[in-house]
Amino acid sequence: MSQTVSLTGNRGLLWLARRETLRVWKLWTQTVLAPIVASSLFIVVFGFSLSGRIRHIDGFPYREFIVPGLITMAMVQAAYSNNSSSVFQARSDRYINDVLSAPMRSWQMNLGYNIGGVLRALAIGAGLAAVAVPITGVPVREPLVLVPAVAFGLMLFSALGTIVGIYAETFDHHTFVNNIVILPLVFVGGVFYSVSRLPSPWHELSHVNPIFYLVSAVRYGFLGTADASVALSVGVTAALAIPAYLWAQWLFTSGRKLKA
Amino acid sequence: MIDSLGRVPVSAPALDVRRLTKRYDDGTVALEDFDLTIPEGMFFGLLGPNGAGKTTLINAVCNLIRITAGDVRVFGEPGSSLLARSWVGLAEQDINLDRFLTVEETLVYHGGWFGMTKHDAERRAAEMIDVFDLRAKSDVRTPKLSGGMRRRLLLARALMHRPRLVILDEPTASVDFELRQELWRYIRRLHEKGTTILLTTHYLEEAEALCEEIALIRAGRLIARDTASGLRRAYTADSLTEVYVKAMHEQPCPVEEAAA
Numbered sequence: 001m002s003q004t005v006s007l008t009g010n011r012g013l014l015w016l017a018r019r020e021t022l023r024v025w026k027l028w029t030q031t032v033l034a035p036i037v038a039s040s041l042f043i044v045v046f047g048f049s050l051s052g053r054i055r056h057i058d059g060f061p062y063r064e065f066i067v068p069g070l071i072t073m074a075m076v077q078a079a080y081s082n083n084s085s086s087v088f089q090a091r092s093d094r095y096i097n098d099v100l101s102a103p104m105r106s107w108q109m110n111l112g113y114n115i116g117g118v119l120r121a122l123a124i125g126a127g128l129a130a131v132a133v134p135i136t137g138v139p140v141r142e143p144l145v146l147v148p149a150v151a152f153g154l155m156l157f158s159a160l161g162t163i164v165g166i167y168a169e170t171f172d173h174h175t176f177v178n179n180i181v182i183l184p185l186v187f188v189g190g191v192f193y194s195v196s197r198l199p200s201p202w203h204e205l206s207h208v209n210p211i212f213y214l215v216s217a218v219r220y221g222f223l224g225t226a227d228a229s230v231a232l233s234v235g236v237t238a239a240l241a242i243p244a245y246l247w248a249q250w251l252f253t254s255g256r257k258l259k260a
Numbered sequence: 261m262i263d264s265l266g267r268v269p270v271s272a273p274a275l276d277v278r279r280l281t282k283r284y285d286d287g288t289v290a291l292e293d294f295d296l297t298i299p300e301g302m303f304f305g306l307l308g309p310n311g312a313g314k315t316t317l318i319n320a321v322c323n324l325i326r327i328t329a330g331d332v333r334v335f336g337e338p339g340s341s342l343l344a345r346s347w348v349g350l351a352e353q354d355i356n357l358d359r360f361l362t363v364e365e366t367l368v369y370h371g372g373w374f375g376m377t378k379h380d381a382e383r384r385a386a387e388m389i390d391v392f393d394l395r396a397k398s399d400v401r402t403p404k405l406s407g408g409m410r411r412r413l414l415l416a417r418a419l420m421h422r423p424r425l426v427i428l429d430e431p432t433a434s435v436d437f438e439l440r441q442e443l444w445r446y447i448r449r450l451h452e453k454g455t456t457i458l459l460t461t462h463y464l465e466e467a468e469a470l471c472e473e474i475a476l477i478r479a480g481r482l483i484a485r486d487t488a489s490g491l492r493r494a495y496t497a498d499s500l501t502e503v504y505v506k507a508m509h510e511q512p513c514p515v516e517e518a519a520a
């Protein structure tokens with residue numbers, strides 16, 4: 001018998017994370033480059049064309065104002081759709097069984113599947129920032145706020161993707177959640193405008209949108225100012241991210257939906 | 261009960277299933293109070309018509325379904341333990357290969373989540389690729405493989421981490437004669453080296469030729485278990501096929517009679 005086999009499951013976790021990133025890497029033009037190009041176009045088209053009409057928001061030129069929200073939007077969508085489609089695919093073709101029957105603990109499986117979306121989102125975020133910061137001149141004033149904001153935001157949307165990937169009965173379900181829930185909430189979450197300028201009741205309604213807090217937290221990380229307080233923004237995002245991650249964990253631990 | 265080499269003493273059976281019941285969510289009872297013990301090193305055949313519960317039993321052993329009641333032990337260890345998981349290799353009835361991976365990656369990643377080092381996994385994968393004659397296709401992604409190639413890869417993957425108990429669920433279904441002979445040759449060699457084998461198949465002559473003991477299962481219950489010759493004697497039959505026909509079509513079957 002080979003003595004090189006480890007039985008902690010940690011090696012399995014690394015290989016699973018590697019499998020999930022391999023998929024991103026093999027399809028990098030679609031998974032990473034395309035969202036960077038699309039969001040850069042938003043910045044160029046909206047930022048520069050509307051900069052003439054909308055002079056400043058909260059003291060920032062419009063092209064700078066929209067960068068944090070656009071980066072957030074690109075990242076959360078990538079984290080979500082990566083995990084929902086990868087997990088759904090694995091379930092639907094049933095090759096997830098190769099992982100479920102492996103000597104790994106359920107937390108390692110959950111973490112392994114979630115890492116793919118997080119890394120893909122980080123690659124997109126970094127790539128987009130590398131394009132947007134020089135062309136718009138947007139500052140990065142509070143990097144220490146950016147770290148927890150992005151971490152909890154990605155935890156939330158990766159877990160959400162994993163959960164939807166586990167519950168989905170057809171491939172359409174994952175697109176449905178994206179189009180009906182995530183995209184609309186992102187759009188009304190203050191990516192393109194300052195929520196504080198909205199009239200009542202839209203102003204108040206925006207405050208029940210969880211993505212508003214995430215956008216706000218990331219915007220604070222860049223601009224040093226935002227619609228909601230930093231503590232509240234990061235707090236709300238964390239308060240959603242942790243239960244979402246635990247929900248995904250419960251699905252792996254109990255085997256509900258994953259095992260008949 | 262693990263000795264200094266990390267191995268359970270030989271006395272523990274390879275598989276010990278006690279009072280196993282599986283009721284699916286839709287109410288189907290696929291197995292009821294099922295008992296089965298397979299000694300280490302045995303080539304064991306599990307025969308029964310479609311829907312008898314063979315795959316359910318296998319999935320219970322491989323951590324792929326939620327068990328309703330009962331106990332599964334693999335070489336004395338609880339079926340859900342990491343140790344038990346690492347000792348079992350499964351080739352499922354339906355081909356379930358990861359569509360993003362090449363032949364070589366399929367094997368190496370499987371080795372990874374079963375705890376092998378990269379070096380060991382790569383060496384072993386090369387060995388499996390040669391044994392199963394997959395060299396010419398080692399860099400080809402799995403959806404591009406022919407049906408026969410996929411079967412071979414499925415088997416190679418099951419054996420990749422050097423399992424002590426190999427479970428083959430209808431490995432030769434829809435496989436042509438040549439490949440079937442080839443697969444049996446390989447499985448026989450594996451068994452000669454001491455690996456315990458649990459096989460389900462509808463090829464009764466082959467089961468008779470290969471298996472040291474055979475269990476007949478019908479409607480979730482064990483109806484007979486013996487050597488092929490023992491079964492022939494018990495059913496006063498000339499061949500295993502005749503035994504099978506008698507056992508499956510006898511109305512009422514012995515178990516139901518006993519219960520009445």
Ligand SMILES: Nc1ncnc2c1ncn2[C@@H]1O[C@H](COP(=O)(O)OP(=O)(O)O)[C@@H](O)[C@H]1O
Pocket residue numbers: 260284285286288289290308309310311312313314315316317
């Ligand atoms: N996921 C499932 N949900 C509900 N019933 C199932 C499921 N899988 C199998 N069954 C039922 O359980 C019984 C045993 O099936 P199975 O274990 O696949 O039999 P076999 O492998 O012997 O053909 C059948 O009646 C089958 O319809």
Ligand SMILES: [Mg+2]
Pocket residue numbers: 311314315316353429
């Ligand atoms: Mg079956």
